[in-house]
Structure formats: structure tokens, C-alpha cells
Amino acid sequence: MANLRLINITKFFGTVPAVSDVNLEVTDGEFIVLVGPSGCGKSTLLRLIAGLETDHAGEIIIDGNNINHVPPKNRDIAMVFQNYALYPHMTVYQNMAFGLKMRKISKEEIDNRVLEAAKILKLQDLLNRKSKALSGGQQQRVALGRAIVRKPKLFLFDEPLSNLDAKLRVAMRGELIKLHKKLGTTMIYVTHDQVEAMSMGDRLVVLHEGKVQQIGKPLGIYEHPANLFVAGFIGSPPMNLFHCKIRKDAQRFTIVTDDFELTLPDTFLQVIKSSNLPDNRVILGVRPEDIHEMRPEICPPLKQQISARIEYIEPLGSEVFATCTSGKHEFIVRFSAKTDIHPDQKIKLVIDMERSCFFHPTKENELTMNNNESGDLS
Amino acid sequence: MNQIKSYHISSRPKATIKLGLPISALICYLSLSLMALFYIAPIVYMVVSSLKPDSRVLTDGGSILAFIPVEGSLRNFQDVFRRVSFGRVMFNSMFITGMIMVCGLVVNALAGYALARLQWRGREVVLTFILALMIIPFETIAVPLFYQVSIIGWRDSYHVQIIPFIADAFSIYLFYSFFIGMPRELEEAARIDGAGPWRTLLYIIVPLARPVFATVAILTFLMRWGSYLWPLMVTTGETYRPLPVAMAAFENQVKLWGDIMAFGVMMVAPILIVFLLFQGWFVKGVAASGTGQKQ
Structure with missing residues (x-):
């Protein structure tokens, strides 16, 4: 040894x-x-x-x-x-x-x-x-x-x-x-x-x-x-990446794309504030399993819902990967095998923002307060 | 409808003759048999003539009798031994060819390995130079080489017939092409296993390269066994003379075709034995050198 x-x-x-x-x-x-x-x-x-x-x-x-x-x-x-x-x-x-x-x-x-x-x-x-x-x-x-x-x-x-x-x-x-x-x-x-x-x-x-x-x-x-x-290499399918802008409203920060808006969770406030983002641009990373079909019991405000269309599905037995589009964004969502979905279906999705990642748009590194959490950055 | 039509066309049996062979195969076999006959006939003629009395060799020459050993005996062979010191020239040929073969295997294998595997400055230049040497006929360098060996007093010796032929461009190329296709990981695994370069060569490379060693051995043997020009230039007496030169001298001396054929048979026999012994490896070696498939 x-x-x-x-x-x-x-x-x-x-x-x-x-x-x-x-x-x-x-x-x-x-x-x-x-x-x-x-x-x-x-x-x-x-x-x-x-x-x-x-x-x-x-x-x-x-x-x-x-x-x-x-x-x-x-x-x-x-x-x-x-x-x-x-x-x-x-x-x-x-x-x-x-x-x-x-x-x-x-x-x-x-x-x-x-x-x-x-x-x-x-x-x-x-x-x-x-x-x-x-x-x-x-x-x-x-x-x-x-x-x-x-x-x-x-x-x-x-x-x-x-x-x-x-x-x-x-x-x-x-x-x-x-x-x-x-x-x-x-x-x-x-x-x-x-x-x-x-x-x-x-x-x-x-x-x-x-x-x-x-x-x-x-x-x-x-x-x-x-x-x-x-983010792109580890994980199959890879992490979904959305190019967004941060908008400061009265009390909150909002993540804005052409097609949807998401409220920035409090946990990321400090990170976003302390990062020097050019033109307030940021890249949002979301794993396919952190995007869910909207259910009545967790109905977020209308703007935070993502209206998407399923382009095609890849059933793997235990799970189904669906490639969806929302406006000009294309991303992959992981559903359980039992979920009833089919191509061309219109679907409302929500993102579990607490599990998301943010990346600097030019340096391409993850924005985090404590990099050691994810391992030692080189 | 189209499908049915195409089915009928594709299922139509090919034209065959009673043997059950397609005509194309028959033509192929027939041509190959004719070619085989063309190549085998002189050898059969030589063997049969060596057994006949000298008077019958020429009279039977124009008929089918040339291939039938009528009045067969071993008298011609006895004549050869009586007229020349055949044992001596046979030894000379064996010794010279054997030494070139054994030393050539060591030298050319090491050269091929160094060119294929070791990294050194000027490797590509040397390789190109060796490849270029392959196209130069020996006859063009025979005279300068003769001049050179005469200066250093090597004429009428064994080493003058051995040393200039140990390093051979074609043999080096055969070894090179084999080693270059050999998985490098085998040597790396051996290095990690604790083998140094020589032990890697001995335990891993050489056993795997047996087919190419056999090929080079046979080709060298064939080339050197029949070598005539150089021994004729550098030998003057029977002491160091090999078989081909001795045979030419014998022909001038006796003019008896039965005896000459017997000499020829005894000269060819070792080549056939060597080839038959290593035939399997020879075929493998040629195939491996050509396709890059080594194992």
C-alpha cells in the first residue's frame, strides 16, 4: 500500500x-x-x-x-x-x-x-x-x-x-x-x-x-x-445549461430567460451578489432529475412554470429521458418509467432551484461560496 | 412480382459439371495444375535423369521417357563422389550458409528491433537508407567489394563469403515490419514485470517473432545456398569453394549429364529438407509480415 x-x-x-x-x-x-x-x-x-x-x-x-x-x-x-x-x-x-x-x-x-x-x-x-x-x-x-x-x-x-x-x-x-x-x-x-x-x-x-x-x-x-x-462531462445525460440574466426586483433577485423567469433562492443570494457577473449574465445548470412535471399541489407562480414541448423520449425501462424544448431552449428531463408522456406532448415543468448550480458566463466556473464542498478546485 | 422475379434469378443454380464443381473453379484448378506441372517438371526431369545412364539422358530428353526412370541406378551419384571431393564442397556450402543464417538472424533481428522500437536520432534516415539498399542488385557492388576484400587479403577464405552477407536489408525490413506491428504494451508489461531490455527480447519478443525468424532463415538459406557469382570471384581452389561453383567446375570437367544431374539432386536436397521442416512457420511469417497480424 x-x-x-x-x-x-x-x-x-x-x-x-x-x-x-x-x-x-x-x-x-x-x-x-x-x-x-x-x-x-x-x-x-x-x-x-x-x-x-x-x-x-x-x-x-x-x-x-x-x-x-x-x-x-x-x-x-x-x-x-x-x-x-x-x-x-x-x-x-x-x-x-x-x-x-x-x-x-x-x-x-x-x-x-x-x-x-x-x-x-x-x-x-x-x-x-x-x-x-x-x-x-x-x-x-x-x-x-x-x-x-x-x-x-x-x-x-x-x-x-x-x-x-x-x-x-x-x-x-x-x-x-x-x-x-x-x-x-x-x-x-x-x-x-x-x-x-x-x-x-x-x-x-x-x-x-x-x-x-x-x-x-x-x-x-x-x-x-x-x-x-x-457539468457537461459528468452525468448522463449531462447537466442542462440555460443562459440567463439576473434581474433585481424590489426585494428579490429573479433569473430571467426569454422564455421563463425563476426566483433565485435565498441560498444563492450571497453567491450571486459577490460574483462579478458581466451584464448580470449567468449560466444556470440543472440536472435532468431536478426538473419536474408540475403537479397541482406545488403550483408556482405562472411565470415560474416552464411551458415545454416533448420532442422525443428515450425509455430505458427504469426511467424515461425526454428531450424538451421551451422557446429556443432545449433540455433533457428525467421522468419515472411510469410517467405517461409521449412525443409532441405539451407539458408544464418546474425546476428545483435549491439543487441548481450557477456558472460564470465567461470564466465558466461554478459560482459558489465554498468550493471545498464540491471538492478541491484546481 | 418484381420480388418473385429476382428470387428466381438469384436462386438459379450455377453451371456445374458432373464433378459438382462450378466451371469457373474447374478452369481455376486446371490453370493452377498446369502451372504446377510447369514448375515441377524440371525437378522431376533432374531427379529421373540422375538415376539413368548418361547415354539415355539425352536420347530420352525429347520424349515422355525423360520422366520415367528406366534402367535406374545410383551409379551417377557414386561417380560424383569419385570425381570430386563432394563432402568438402557440401561442408563448405553448409558452413557458409549456416553461419550467414545464424549470424544474420541475430544481427538483422536486432537491427529491425532497433529501427522499430528504439528512439534514436537519425532512425528514419537509416531506415530509408536500408530500404533503398534493397533495390541495389548485388552485381553492381560485386566489383568494388571484390577490390575491397582483395586489399585486406580476405580472398580464398570462409569469412569473405560470410561477413559481407550477414547484414541484409531485406531481412532487416522483414524484422522491422514485424516488430513495428507488435503491440507495444507487451514490452511495457514486461518492463513493469521486471524484465530488462535483453530479457524482454529473449522471453517475449523472440518467442512471438518465431514465424518471422523462420521466414528470414529460409529466405537467407535459399539465397545463399545458390550463391554463385561472389564465390566464383573470391575462391580459386576446392578448399573454400561452395556447391554452385563446384558444380560449374564439375560440368566443365566431366560433361556427363547423368553425373551433373546427380550433383544437382544432392545440391537441391538440403533446401527441400529445410523448407519442409519450416514450411508452416514460413507461411505464417510471410502472412504476418504482410498483414501486420502478429499473434
Whole structure:
């Protein structure tokens, strides 16, 4: 088990910055997920930690020791690759034992460790099979086994589930969570799949264009994305964004769009007042589940109702996503599966303003009094 | 109605003959058989003639009898051993070809690996240079090379026939094209597993590259086994002379076609054995080098 610190890590490929000034502290036994779209630098960051990429600025520290110049084999880490990188000419046993053999561990110890890992991963019956004769799921487990037998300080996973079909991916996700609980080892996991990230990580590191956008607990990031990029990337469907203006009435602040008006809740008053908003413009962010169909018992003033038209629906069994339009605004609303809705239906909606977020229209960051609530902003 | 029409058209059986083969397939097989016959006939002719008395080789030459071993015996083979020190020239060929093959596999594989995998200044230039070397025929550099080896006193030796042919542009290219398509993650996994560059090469790269090693080995063997011009230029006596040069000398000396054919059969036999032994890997290697599919 290990503590990992990344201090001002920067890596260029030619003149293109792949990773820019990344700072991260991972505590012992934590499951950290690096998440972001393709090309955001998450795999490069993982490879820097592994020692597979070099020539970077900044410091990589494991348990207080700077490992910048330590070769990969001496970093006491294990890595699971996206395509598993199993040695196709070797059997499952040989694949799992290879790292131990290279470290000159005794035959008896190798046997014990491989059998123990095979038991955990249910690979006992496959030990004598060639790795190329295995299914994707089995190969994935062998790759995990190869990492486990080494008993490393740190596990690195580079999108290990992305080659599996949807069903197997969900199953393996659960297996990995269980494995982390059982081993208690520090794990760093790279994925572009935000569902995977949300469900697996103790903390997420959201990356974009080589820069850390936000670090925090999954739910914290979901509820309070640090900026418009995170708001759009985390959550499926993404957060709805409305470009609005703030109008000060006699006693209250009102959020005004061309198509509807909403009263600003008292909780946001201080934030809005203290933010230097150009032309009083602001971006309102609302998650699809925070927009509700208006019911008679919660009937807000007429202007705060959103008259919308359902363009199309996506029934998912447990819920229905409806893409709605109101004037020039298009947004997605999450309904329960039992809700009777259909395309072209006209509907009255209300927004749960207490759960909304506000973003600066030019800086694009979330307007909040205490950013630590949603995690440490970079 | 249209649907019914198209159904009838698409379901019409193709024209076949009694064997149950479509005519197009039959034409294809027939052409291939003719081509095979064209290539096999000289070899059969050589083997059959090597068993015949010398007088029959020329008289049977114009008829089908050329392919039938009438009055067959091994006398021609005995003649060859009696007239020349065949064992010596066979050893020379084996030693020279074997050394080029073994040293070539090591040198060319390492060169291909360095070009495909290691990052170093001028890599692209060297690669382009090596690719360009592939199109230069040996005959064009034979004379300058001869001049060079004469200056350093290498003529009439084994190494003059071995060293200039160890590094080979085509072999390097074959290794390069194999290694460049090999998943980089395999080497990275080995690095993380604790293997250094040499152990990665030995335990991971070489076992996976067996087909391309076999291909290069066979191609080198074939090329060098039949090498004639260079050995003719640099050898003067039987001591270092390989089979092709010895055969030419033998032909000038005896003028007996039965004996010459027997010499030819004994010269071809090792190539056939090598090819048959490594045939599977050879096909795999050629396919892998061509398609980029390595595993």
C-alpha cells in the first residue's frame, strides 16, 4: 500500500502539452479514478506514474520517495493495460508467474501466489491454457491476476474494461470494487466512461486538455461541477445549461430567460451578489432529475412554470429521458418509467432551484461560496 | 412480382459439371495444375535423369521417357563422389550458409528491433537508407567489394563469403515490419514485470517473432545456398569453394549429364529438407509480415 503525490506534473509531446501542471495526493488504500474524454491526458498521467513515459517536469513521490528516475520495474507498481497485454505464447500460469520469475522469487512462493490469485479470480481451471485461447473476460481476469501476484504498492488500471461487452463490463466493475475492498491497495484507474468513474472511485480526478478540472468525491462532483466542462462531462445525460440574466426586483433577485423567469433562492443570494457577473449574465445548470412535471399541489407562480414541448423520449425501462424544448431552449428531463408522456406532448415543468448550480458566463466556473464542498478546485 | 422475379434469378443454380464443381473453379484448378506441372517438371526431369545412364539422358530428353526412370541406378551419384571431393564442397556450402543464417538472424533481428522500437536520432534516415539498399542488385557492388576484400587479403577464405552477407536489408525490413506491428504494451508489461531490455527480447519478443525468424532463415538459406557469382570471384581452389561453383567446375570437367544431374539432386536436397521442416512457420511469417497480424 502506498501514498502517492504528484507535484506540478507537466509532460509535452513535441510542443503539445499532454499533461499540464497536475497536482494530486492519493492516500493509502484509496481508489482514484482519472476520468476525461479521449486525449485529455489521463493515460499519459498513468503512464508517467508507471514510468513508461519519461522526460516530464514535476515530481512523482511514492511513500515520500521521489521516483522520477526510478525505472518501472523498481517502482513496485502493477499495471493492467487496456488490451490486457498478456503474453500470447505463455499459459495463464506463466503469464501470472512471469513478473515473479523476473524478480527471482522461489518456485514454491511463485506457486503459492499464483494459486492464491487464481482462487480469488476463479482461474484455477484455466492455468494451463494459452492466454490467446481465452475469452475477453477471462483475459481480463488473468491480467488482474498478473497484477495481484506481485503484491505491489500501487495498482494502475488503463481502461481495463473498455474492450468488454456491456454486460461483462458491469460484472467486472463489481469484481474490481470487491477486489479493492479485499486487497485494500491503492488503485489508480483510468476511464473515459463517467458511469464507471462514478460507480467505482472513492474520488474522481476530472481531466480535460491535460489539466485537472476538478478533484472530489463522485457525488460532490455530480452535484457541484467546478465548471461547464465538468457539468457537461459528468452525468448522463449531462447537466442542462440555460443562459440567463439576473434581474433585481424590489426585494428579490429573479433569473430571467426569454422564455421563463425563476426566483433565485435565498441560498444563492450571497453567491450571486459577490460574483462579478458581466451584464448580470449567468449560466444556470440543472440536472435532468431536478426538473419536474408540475403537479397541482406545488403550483408556482405562472411565470415560474416552464411551458415545454416533448420532442422525443428515450425509455430505458427504469426511467424515461425526454428531450424538451421551451422557446429556443432545449433540455433533457428525467421522468419515472411510469410517467405517461409521449412525443409532441405539451407539458408544464418546474425546476428545483435549491439543487441548481450557477456558472460564470465567461470564466465558466461554478459560482459558489465554498468550493471545498464540491471538492478541491484546481 | 418484381420480388418473385429476382428470387428466381438469384436462386438459379450455377453451371456445374458432373464433378459438382462450378466451371469457373474447374478452369481455376486446371490453370493452377498446369502451372504446377510447369514448375515441377524440371525437378522431376533432374531427379529421373540422375538415376539413368548418361547415354539415355539425352536420347530420352525429347520424349515422355525423360520422366520415367528406366534402367535406374545410383551409379551417377557414386561417380560424383569419385570425381570430386563432394563432402568438402557440401561442408563448405553448409558452413557458409549456416553461419550467414545464424549470424544474420541475430544481427538483422536486432537491427529491425532497433529501427522499430528504439528512439534514436537519425532512425528514419537509416531506415530509408536500408530500404533503398534493397533495390541495389548485388552485381553492381560485386566489383568494388571484390577490390575491397582483395586489399585486406580476405580472398580464398570462409569469412569473405560470410561477413559481407550477414547484414541484409531485406531481412532487416522483414524484422522491422514485424516488430513495428507488435503491440507495444507487451514490452511495457514486461518492463513493469521486471524484465530488462535483453530479457524482454529473449522471453517475449523472440518467442512471438518465431514465424518471422523462420521466414528470414529460409529466405537467407535459399539465397545463399545458390550463391554463385561472389564465390566464383573470391575462391580459386576446392578448399573454400561452395556447391554452385563446384558444380560449374564439375560440368566443365566431366560433361556427363547423368553425373551433373546427380550433383544437382544432392545440391537441391538440403533446401527441400529445410523448407519442409519450416514450411508452416514460413507461411505464417510471410502472412504476418504482410498483414501486420502478429499473434
